[in-house]
Amino acid sequence: MCIETATGGGTDIMRTRILIVDDEPAIVDTIQYALETDGFETVCLFSGESLMDVIAQQRIDLVVLDIGLPDISGLELCKEIRKTRDVPVIFLTARTDEIDRVVGLEIGADDYITKPFSPRELAARVKAVLRRTNSNYNKTSFTEAFRVNESKKQITYYGEALDLSRYEYEILKTFIRRPGHVFSRDHLMDLVWEQPDTSLDRTVDAHIKNIRAKLKAVKPELEAIVTHRGMGYSLRDDL
16 A cells, blocks of 8 residues: 655645555556656555455545456446445456446446556546546645645645745645635735735745746646736646
8 A cells, every 4th residue: 555645734635545456566556656646645456355445444535446356356346336435436457348348337437448558548537537526626636736734834746845935835835725716916915924015016926936936847847826917826726
């Protein structure tokens, strides 16, 4: 198993937890790496024997389930899951027969992907299923990218600790609490600065520029902070 949760302080952020069930270690490692790179927590099983115990004992947000397990069919496991849980299930299989696919979906699977597959495609399918099945996912999906540790005054971005100044930390934490919300410069100064009247609009702009540069150093392809001309800034809510 591979679980990591931010601890310390008063506002720990819980990430979405995915249960991976496959008897091939190389496939499990590939899926685990792809999902953890995207900020998910993972729990890994190599057989179906203890799956129901894990689901009963832990918070599991989605199951990636191999149909061809050595001890029990993934189809049967999905039926067992559906008797007590509404957790989403994505099937993995080496079979390409359309009948198998239809049967898998009819017994309660939420999606179906055949081997070999692209890890990035699987990660995208996971996100799509979570958006479709979990009304709270869109509100909290930003935590895949960010983790806040209040006691250490530290923020990590896709697993990388950011070297932030005091005001950069407070601004970014403010964004993380309300992804998608547009904050004006004046509002940010009121929220972050102890004496906002002594600060200037361009001070906020300078801190935003620094934060953007530090985020880009981790994920150059992403523009996490959006500028709304004449209104202010927001954090993307689809990270």
